[in-house]
Structure formats: structure tokens, C-alpha cells
Amino acid sequence: MTGPGKVLLGHGSGGRLSRELVEKVFLRSFSNPALRPLEDAAEITVGGASLAFTTDSYVVTPVEFPGADIGRVAVCGTVNDLAVKGARPAALSAGFILEEGFPMELLLRITSSMRRAAAEAGVSIVTGDTKVVEKGKADGIFINTAGVGLIPPGRRLASAAVKAGDVVIVSGRLADHGVAVMNARNRLGLEGGIRSDAAPLNAMIEAALRVPGVRCMRDITRGGLATVLNEVSGACGLGAEIDEDSVPVAPATRKACALLGLDPFYVANEGKIALFAAPGSAEKILKALRSNRYGRRAALVGRMVKEARPRVRLQTSIGGARIMLSLEGEQLPRIC
């Protein structure tokens, strides 16, 4: 590790280094049964009711980009973290760290965008906090959101519940968000109208959960599908076999990734889930997902398999096979 004893950018990438930081620092300090599974949201019991509780901080440059902005992502991210645990979002909080000099008009645009995203998700932002720091001590605006939601009785979703033979479903085209932000940040001028997919997925997820047989769902954000698959594989002790051709990626996004030397399986999304379910439910779940605007391109992409040494394996387009590891550090664009 570069400079042991220091926090590296890679620690925030959502990949293996992030996992190490969480395990070696945060879990060591805070470990308890609700935190330990390290899922998108914690499950707690309050007065006999099962609640999902989650928090996330948002840092993105630029704060506005095609398809979304930091505010929409902050609301959708927390709503989705609750929803993938099977919870119905009840309320959100929003904390703002603002840099001195941040344009008020831009702040208003961001909060309006948050209001619209929350309204779409059917949830309110009921509490908040603001801090302003001196110019140069923050990058414009940082947002933290937290959320609670009620898990209806009888619902139990957990990575550990995934069984051999279960199907892996992805709710739509991958990598749009990460590429859209990179394109806007570096003014790359990539064509093809690549837009962030940031969206509240709770309605789509509710529809899928009406079908019995869903074992677990994961929000596919930083670290991409490859990292989510490795985490679930680690939690349930099974391997995953993914079919490259079945994984939906928009043609323009695929080309942008090829130009930049990025692998779409590792690029961030803000409006996609991976869903693991009993094989007999696959068709009905796909139908339910596809009936929602954010799940129109849902696809069955693979299966979980029993293996002596569980790994995530990709059957490639040309009939080859390779392994897929978690994201290592940051993805850096290549030279030539």
C-alpha cells in the first residue's frame, strides 16, 4: 500500500481498498450485529418493527451533469439503499457542507432537484443540517443523506440467503452514470447523449418483491457490478457465472468505455440493482421490473454456482471465460 498509515483516494473507490478500510478501521471500532453484514442498509428492530437505516455522503465534480446532479444522486442513493433491503422509505435527512462563496442559485437548483427526486420516491426530507467552511476547505458542496424505512413483516433479504442455481438479474444498462460524470468533468466531448441513470428505484423494487423468490438485492454503485457480485459471492459462499452478452450496456457507453480504457463492469451506476432470485421466479421478476420505467431493460445475466473456490466468472462474447475481481483502487484512464 502506498504510504501506509495514510488514507488514499483508492480507499474511497468502493472497491477492495474501501472494503479493507471499512474492515480494518470502522468495523474494528463499531462492530455490532446490525453493522456486521455490511449491506447497503442496516436492519434494526424498534418496538417490534423491523427498520432499515442507512446513510451516505455525496461528493461529485461537477455538481451538475447530464441526467442528474449531486442532489438527485444524494436522494436516490439513500432511497435505493433502503429499498434493496426490502424497506419502504419513510423519511430522509439531508446535511450540507458548503464552501464559502458557493453560488446560492446553484444551491437552490440542487435542493429543488432533491425535492423532485424525493417526491418521485414518495418520501420527505424531514430534518437537516448545514455547515459552511472557509473557501478552499471543501469542494463547493458535500451532501450527506440518511434514511429510515419500514421492512414489512415477513420480508427477509440477505446476501447469505442466496442459493446455488439462483439467477442473477440486472435492472438495466450499466455504466451510464460513471461515464456521464467523467465526460462532464473532463469535457471529453463524447457523443451519444450518455446521461446519468440516477433514479429512485423503490417503486420498481416493490413491484419485483411482489414476486416470491427474491433472495437479495444490491444497489450497483461505486465499484460496479463486478464488485457487487464479488461481495455477494463472498457472503453466500457461491461462485457466479455471468454471460457477457446478456449484460446490458448502451452502445454509446460501451464505445466511450473502450476509448477511455474503462471496464463497464467496474463503472458506477446510481439507478441500477442486481437481484438474486430462485430460478423459477426469474420470468415473473423480469416482467415486474420491466413494467417500471427504470427497469425496462432488465435482463437475466447469470447464475450462482456451487464451487470449491467461489469466484465470479465471466463467459465472454467470443466463447471464452475469465474471472472478475472486485475493483482495485481507482479506475484510471489509460495513455494510448
Add this chain to the structure above:
Amino acid sequence: MKKNSDAARFSSPLWRDRALASSAFSEMQKLCAAAVSKAGGEIAFMEVCGTHTMAIAASGMRRLFPKGLRMLSGPGCPVCVTSQGDIDRVLALARVPGVIIATFGDMMKVKGSKGLDLNSMRERGADVRVVYSPLDAVALAQANTGREVVFIGVGFETTAPVIAGSVIRAKKAGVRNFSSTSFFKLVPPALEVLLSDPGNKISGFMLPGHVSAIIGLGPYRFAAEKYRVPCVVTGFEPLDILAGINMLLKQVVSGRPAVEDEYFRAVPSGGNPAALKLIKEVFTVSDASWRAIGVLKGSGLAFSKAYAAFDAVKRFNIPYSDAPEPAGCLCGKILMGKSLPPECRLFGKACTPSSAVGPCMVSSEGACAAWFKYGG
């Protein structure tokens, strides 16, 4: 930066079609058997370019190759071939007070001889920015007139014209606080070194598509004519690579080595005259120091007299000193096609992408990174 409309020609789902791939593999079986019997042993083709290394690994095709065929990685990853001494010079530039380093992302994690990299320099307060084009570095200089902006120019004939264009623009616009390193390498001289080693096991070269789009086919003719080694300029989609291998096998079987062009949709035989003109205006051919290979005559580019003022190494008077490569690291042998990554005892243990010892594990185009990430 190329735009998507250009990319459309080069990257369609057709280039990954399973049925076409399957027929290419069956042809490869037959050709390889014939080539092995003709050559009297294993066939080892070298993919010179790191992008090929990555594409081969990412498509998982290695396990579908016929018995008797090996693909070796070559000295074609820009980060990997940069000598330890030049990496140390990059870090020395980052230490100059007031300097902003502008670099391609790939260079951030390559370690110098003291174990530091640009990432750790940044943690210690150096101002290091990742850019996507050297033109962004010129703009950065224009926006920071009180400071010096140094672009880390590395790579092959592919990156040199873009950097030449940026230097020309800076000169025209009178941007005096911009400079660049010129650690460029030329591919053909390196191939000649590999071939002139009597112990080499190279049965043919899969030549780099991007470099060849600039230089054309002519500079490789020596390989086919003098050394009797088959050469095929190849594209980067899985089917390009399969076609490239089959064309190489056909040359082995026929016993008539030549320089062929599989990637003709992007590579004209004369290359790109406009890009060559930019290189010629700004640079002159010079000796260059390659990792693990050493100094090769006429294998690099230095600033020409007219543009010498833009040479960062001269401007900041950064001396070159030879530095040993990391102990136990096989990057040198891997770059020369003499070892495969799993043969290195550091591979996957002391050396992983998040704590890389050698550059072949650092670069996203490096052979070790490809083997680690995709399992070969």
C-alpha cells in the same frame, strides 16, 4: 480525443460475434497444427501492444487457443517501458516548488527507485493533476500564469503527435510556463533488439494498431525481410485479434513472412502524414533508455532545437541517474517476452494492482495487471 462517431466504425457488436469467433477458432486449430509441424515446435507470437494484452485477457480467449500456440506480451505498455531513471526524473519534477504536474492517469502509481509515486507525492503536497490531453495542460498553464506546468510526456508514436501539437500551440500562443518531458519511445527499434537476440523465441509479431495508424507499415519491413519474422498489424476487438493470429499462422505455414494489415479500417499503409509532420517539427530521433532493455540507439524522441525551450528536463535541470529495478521483479523479462507474469515469485503476492512492485502490475495496460485481473 476521438469521438464516438469515429469509434462506431471500430467497435460494433459484430467484432465480438460468437459464431464468427467459433469459426475463427476452428480455423486456428488447423493452421496451428500445420504451423507447429512446419516450425518443428511451439509457436510463440508476441503482442507488442499493451492494449492487445488487455484485450486478449479481457475476452478470455487464451484458454481457447490451440495447443502449441502461445501469446507473449511485448514492450508495448507506455508506463512499463519507461525506465526507472526517467520515473525518478518525473518525481524530481514534482518536487520542484511551484510546479504543477499534469499527467495521464496511468503514470500516477508507478514507483520510483525510492518507492514513491506521483500519488504519494501528491499526499506530501505536490500539485499533481490528471489530464486527458496535453492540450488541457496548456490550458492549465494559461490559467496559472504565475506557476510552471509540466506535462509528463511518455508513450510511443501514438502520444508523441498530440504532445507535439500542444507544444506548437503553446509556442504560438506564447505560453512560457508550459513544458513537457520527452520520454517517448519508438516501437520498431525495440522490435529489432528483440529479434537480434539469438535466443529469442518469437515466431511472429502482432503489431500495435494505434502506433501503426501513425507510422504505417514501412518501418516494420526489416522484421519480415531481414529476420524472416511474420508481422500483422492488428486491431483491438476480439475478432481482430483472432484474425490477426490466423494471418500470422498462415505466414508461418507458407514460409513467406511479410508485413500485413488486419486493421486496414484504421491503418493506411503510409500511416498518418499529418501526425508524422507534427512529430518531425517538434522532435528529433534520439537514444532512449528502456526499462530492462537499457539505452537503445535511435529509439526515442528528444525536443528539436527550435522547441528545446519546452523541454522540462532541461528547464528544471533534472539529471538522469541509472536506478536499479525493484528486487525480484520480473517486469524486464516479461517485457522481452521471456517470462509470463505467473512465473514471477512476487506476482499476486507481494505485487498486486493496489500495491504494485513493478510497472507491469501498475499500468492498466500492463501484462501483470491483465493476468491478475482476468486470470490470463
